[in-house]
Amino acid sequence: xxxxxxxxxxxxxxxxxxxxxxxxxxxxxxxxxxxxxxxxxxxxxxxxxxxxxxxxxxxxxxxxxxxxxxxxxxxxxxxxxxxxxxxxxxxxxxxxxxxxxxxxxxxxxxxxxxxxxxxxxxxxxxxxxxxxxxxxxxxxxxxxxxxxxxxxxxxxxxxxxxxxxxxxxxxxxxxxxxxxxxxxxxxxxxxxxxxxxxxxxxxxxxxxxxxxxxxxxxxxxxxxxxxxxxxxxxxxxxxxxxxxxxxxxxxxxxxxxxxxxxxxxxxxxxxxxxxxxxxxxxxx
Numbered sequence: 001x002x003x004x005x006x007x008x009x010x011x012x013x014x015x016x017x018x019x020x021x022x023x024x025x026x027x028x029x030x031x032x033x034x035x036x037x038x039x040x041x042x043x044x045x046x047x048x049x050x051x052x053x054x055x056x057x058x059x060x061x062x063x064x065x066x067x068x069x070x071x072x073x074x075x076x077x078x079x080x081x082x083x084x085x086x087x088x089x090x091x092x093x094x095x096x097x098x099x100x101x102x103x104x105x106x107x108x109x110x111x112x113x114x115x116x117x118x119x120x121x122x123x124x125x126x127x128x129x130x131x132x133x134x135x136x137x138x139x140x141x142x143x144x145x146x147x148x149x150x151x152x153x154x155x156x157x158x159x160x161x162x163x164x165x166x167x168x169x170x171x172x173x174x175x176x177x178x179x180x181x182x183x184x185x186x187x188x189x190x191x192x193x194x195x196x197x198x199x200x201x202x203x204x205x206x207x208x209x210x211x212x213x214x215x216x217x218x219x220x221x222x223x224x225x226x227x228x229x230x231x232x233x234x235x236x237x238x239x240x241x242x243x244x245x246x247x248x249x250x251x252x253x254x255x256x257x258x259x260x261x262x263x264x265x266x267x268x269x270x271x272x273x274x275x276x277x278x279x280x281x282x283x284x
């Protein structure tokens with residue numbers, strides 16, 4: 001999979017790493033244990049726990065900062081949860097509950113045989129090596145995650161380091177979107193179309209927004225020639241989406257440049273059975 005020279009990644013390597021690591025991260029959002037842990041702390045809703053747990057590594061920043069760092073939530077959504085989610089529950093407690101629940105989900109889904117295997121330990125070690133060697137400059141969410149202690153338990157460490165890399169990639173994705181002048185809601189429209197969801201306004205992340213807001217977003221994309229009169233991709237829109245994804249992959253490369261070609265191959269081999277199990281279960 002890797003090129004012959006250390007520090008030089010083969011085309012598609014970062015995309016493959018994303019495909020292998022993303023199902024590990026998704027247990028946080030799809031499985032029950034994380035939400036149960038956050039609810040037990042006193043968070044009233046799923047979204048209270050989501051914003052409190054994910055934003056907590058940034059510190060007690062105002063909603064405007066969380067909105068900027070998360071990027072793709074509609075105006076006002078962060079303010080419905082931040083800072084109120086932290087008023088009675090310390091951010092550190094939310095971070096710990098998020099980790100506990102996510103690790104418990106991961107262990108349950110993959111089973112004890114995989115969870116206790118030398119292969120998982122090796123995957124956790126290599127994922128952590130990649131994450132801890134990535135630069136933090138310009139990576140706000142990733143830099144926040146870097147301030148959280150890396151767990152000693154291998155299953156929790158694999159989830160934690162995969163999530164660090166997810167935030168690193170997300171920071172780069174936001175940079176690519178900003179460079180292409182694609183706002184957060186617009187990004188959801190393009191992602192919906194790329195996934196075959198039509199009309200894109202029906203996408204679960206944006207369908208609840210006011211019709212006037214969605215209409216304005218679609219009109220703006222039409223004016224730029226990215227979608228047609230029917231709300232479908234134009235060639236320019238499809239090319240824009242592909243360019244953003246390619247740049248996201250490119251910007252996600254630095255962590256994996258810390259691994260040798262042999263280590264990248266080893267990481268792929270060790271992650272494949274873990275990821276396959278998670279994909280079959282839908283990470284829940």
